[in-house]
Amino acid sequence: MIKIFCLFFLFCSSAWAASPLAKKYPEALLTDDHGILKEKDIASDLLDKMVPYNLNEDQSGISRWQCFSVRDVKPKIEKWKGVDGAGPDKIVTMCDLHILVDGKSLWHDYFEPRAWNNNHCLEFMKTWTRLTKNEEFVCFSGAPFLLEKQNVGGVDRMVKLWQWSKYKTKKGCDSYREGDCD
Numbered sequence: 001m002i003k004i005f006c007l008f009f010l011f012c013s014s015a016w017a018a019s020p021l022a023k024k025y026p027e028a029l030l031t032d033d034h035g036i037l038k039e040k041d042i043a044s045d046l047l048d049k050m051v052p053y054n055l056n057e058d059q060s061g062i063s064r065w066q067c068f069s070v071r072d073v074k075p076k077i078e079k080w081k082g083v084d085g086a087g088p089d090k091i092v093t094m095c096d097l098h099i100l101v102d103g104k105s106l107w108h109d110y111f112e113p114r115a116w117n118n119n120h121c122l123e124f125m126k127t128w129t130r131l132t133k134n135e136e137f138v139c140f141s142g143a144p145f146l147l148e149k150q151n152v153g154g155v156d157r158m159v160k161l162w163q164w165s166k167y168k169t170k171k172g173c174d175s176y177r178e179g180d181c182d
């Protein structure tokens with residue numbers, strides 16, 4: 001009887017802990033939103049028919065929100081010399097941007113789908129620092145891609161790849177595409 005009561009209590013307490021948005025949009029908001037998201041944030045990413053999230057599937061094109069503790073999130077910039085469409089004679093510093101999330105049992109890698117001139121990554125870092133400074137949580141909207149094994153910090157880990165479109169804290173929003181934030 002005590003086991004049944006404990007299971008009932010755990011079930012009810014987890015249901016009470018979920019935000020109203022997570023309850024209303026369980027396929028579009030995969031975690032608690034910690035009071036950061038509004039219904040219009042989620043509604044702007046909804047498709048006519050949201051399919052259930054499957055960790056093992058590439059579901060590119062279907063944006064979903066997840067929120068994490070800021071202390072578990074680390075932007076990572078990889079730089080190299082290359083051409084940025086300004087002509088073959090003009091070599092510039094290029095960058096790839098990844099946002100790594102230590103999700104404890106599963107890591108997440110939010111990436112941008114193309115390389116940029118390094119100025120883009122520098123601007124991203126300024127905005128990231130401003131929006132996450134002294135914030136507890138950050139929420140990401142992105143499309144889930146592959147689940148793969150990667151070496152993270154010298155340890156092989158399972159990592160879910162996501163193409164991010166925007167992130168948001170209580171201070172504001174930043175997006176991959178101009179004008180995607182409110």
